Amino acid sequence: MKTFFSLLSTTFSRIFHGTTAIVMIVCLSIFILTSCGGKKETLSQLSVQKEVKAKLSENKKNGWQVQGSSRTMEGLLNDVISQLRENHNLQEISGSAMNFTVTSTGKMAARSEACNIYAESATSLVEGRIDNDADLKQALAQERDLIIGAYHRTLARLILGELKEAYTLIRTLPNGKKECEIHYLVDETKAVSTRERAMEEAQKKLKDARKYGDQIMDFVREKPVLE
Structure with missing residues (x-):
């Protein structure tokens, strides 16, 4: 040029x-x-x-309809896709629930699933990094499984505050009950603080995990890939 x-x-x-x-x-x-x-x-x-x-x-x-919004499905999809293209720190995650009759019950279950999916992705990343470091894995010994389990449970509880609902889809099943799918956006520049807080809480009662806390925290700060 x-x-x-x-x-x-x-x-x-x-x-x-x-x-x-x-x-x-x-x-x-x-x-x-x-x-x-x-x-x-x-x-x-x-x-x-x-x-x-x-x-x-x-x-x-597939028979999906927008729930809880006056906006069209096309408008909502356009907003979400545009935001994801413009801001690479954003990730989309969804949770679903089916065979419910009360919408609020279904949405609660879908929200819980989304939190668990995020926690699973973030935990798998940390677990993989620990296992790839033979010295660290050996040093943690029995605490390895304890820290992984505690981190997953704590993060699944804390990450809810970082899930921003983008839109909810709902449809009626052949048996007359309902199914819903909630799509969220997660800003990883903010979610990283929640992951750190979850790991700090998970390490509190684990001596070796605290000893290698800085090294483990580096893994926690890596951005999980949400499929």
């Missing part, structure tokens, strides 16, 4: 002189940069729209 503008400047300088050449170069440069930026933005919007249409079609085909 720098070579292009250098060539452009030389060409214009040969044709025009002084201020006129400089003004024309600046104007043309702004036009080119604006056009490129606009094209990228358009492609990004088209990509979002394509994903929205695909999910919208799938949800409607």
Whole structure:
């Protein structure tokens, strides 16, 4: 790009002189940069729209309807997908429940499942890092299983505060009961503090876990991948 503008400047300088050449170069440069930026933005919007249409079609085909919001499913999907594209610190996680008759009961169960899914992902990451370090695994000995279990339970309880409900889908099953699916957004820049707090609480009664606390906390700070 720098070579292009250098060539452009030389060409214009040969044709025009002084201020006129400089003004024309600046104007043309702004036009080119604006056009490129606009094209990228358009492609990004088209990509979002394509994903929205695909999910919208799938949800409607499966009989899902939006619950608890006056907004359309298309509008909600567009917001969530756009936010995920724009902010890479955001992750989407969902929880589901079925065979319930009272909506609030189903939503409570779905929320609990989402918390457990997040805790499972974060715990698996820490567990894997510990097991890949033979010295640390040996040093923790029996406390290895205790710290993993305590971290999972504590995080599943604490992470609820970081789950921001994006939208809820609900449908009626053939047996007349209901099924729901709640989609949440998690901001990992905030969730990391909750993971640290969960590990600190989990280590309180474990001598060896506290001894190697800093090393374990480095694993905790790694961003879990939510499938």
